[in-house]
Amino acid sequence: MKFRCERDVLLDAVSGAGRATSPRGSMPILGGLRLGLQGDLLTVTGTDIDLTISVEATVDGKHDGLAVAPARLTTDIVRSFDPGAVEVEADDEDLTLMSGRSRFTVRTHQASDFPRVAAPAKDATVSGISGLSEALRQVTRAASSDDGRPILTGVLIAAEGAGLRLVATDSYRLALRDLPGVSVLGEGQKVLIPSRALNELQRLLSSAADETTLRLGDHDASFAVGHATLTTRLIEGDFPDYRVLIPSGYPNRLVVGREDLLDALRRVKLLARDATTPVKMALRPNSIELAVVTNDWGAAVEEVEAKYEGSEMTVAFNPTYLIEGVEVVTGEEVCLDTLDALKPAVLRPVGSDDYLYLLMPVRVP
């Protein structure tokens, strides 16, 4: 294999595909990138079996071929080059990268050992989804990172009315976003996609136009974004019945400026030096008082102007979870609906039902 291209073209390809590799796993080949050249088309692929990212780039191809090179090392080498032309050559044992006066030779893996990448069936659904990037940003954060409960590490994507609904929960919070008018799935159809894959998809979307093509197979889903294709295994199993978790009405409603609340939360959170210290929110008619109190470090208290209708009370939350919810509510004001200090509260934008973030309070003495 031999080709020549601009450094930035190669860097985009190897760093993009490299995000799916698994350098610390027990299979060294999964820490490698498969570089395949056919004519002027270079395809770089990284995979950890569950997630695969392939990035295509147009290069000046000299000889077709295949090589599997260590992902991190190759990316670091390409990144270290000055902008300009890079020449890449591979034989059965080595990959050589040359730029300017630099020449690196890297040992390669056996290309035939590279796992065969799963791809959705040919008769898969093919659809364009716009507006997905924002929806993913709002929802994936509520998914669990605990592999012990694999169902909760996924995001449910389901047909809902004439649109699409995304839901994720880690059992402490739940994020739900509707994309009205996006008819990707058939009526009643739903899939559970690993949040890790969707976080990578969001990263790809942020560097490309917000348009995705989804190909859906029985066990895999594939998203095409620009020159990149992300393929992930679907999670099998039943997502919790989230509808029963959302109360039908709330007696207490707080409306507060989103930025004011975020700034105050980030300030008082400085005192929450561990994951278990809550932020207490005292709800009053014209303001809220946020407080973080710790024995070891001290206390932080801040008052924020707000409109509150309901019973005066104090409710406590995990500050990280609360901030993560407020961050992704759109609009200048957020609405926090509460039942009492021990029942789930709901964050949502004012005047819109497309998004909600259900958050369980923390029990405090």
Place this chain on the structure above:
Amino acid sequence: MRLVIATCSVDYAGRLSAHLSTATRLIMLKADGSVSVHSDDRAYKPLNWMTPPCTMAEAGSSWVFTNLKNETLTINLEAVHLDVSEELGVEPGLLKDGVEAHLQELLAADPTALGEGLRLVRREYPTDIGPVDLLCRDEEGRAVAIEVKRRGEIDGVEQLARYLERLDLDGRLRPVRGIFAAQRIRPQARVLAGARGIVCVEVDYDELRGRKSDDLRLF
């Protein structure tokens, strides 16, 4: 262990000087020679302390502790409200939650947490390549080899697969099925276990110990 509650002031002289003015405090003198002065807050953190080796000298109503660097901690006692000593004996050490040995012990005590009808044959059942954590029999009398890990990774599945291979050579046990038990099992380990015909079971450590989390959850 000697515990003294006293109204005292404390002076430290060494790399720097520090003074605690008169107040009522807890003074803790441990058998290892250390001394620490506590107020009624700050959880476990003393206001001042001296680590062993150090020596204690009494001079009137003052206790002077000196370490190898000649740093001194002087406690000036004005009134002693409590002075008790107790022999605590040998400390068995901290047993951290979730260690494999404890999980194995809990599962040995109740193998049905891994599958209905399982009963223990032996812990650390020997094979010629090392002992498998638990050997059980199921309801139908078939042998079940169980490997217990805190985190379920591919390596653990491979380890169990090797044990199964060895155990299957024993005509009294053959055919032996495998259960891979862990608090958390990685998806890749599940895939490999599935390919080897090994059942994965995730165990809840708190539940095994009969404890319930106090966290509020949506479900």
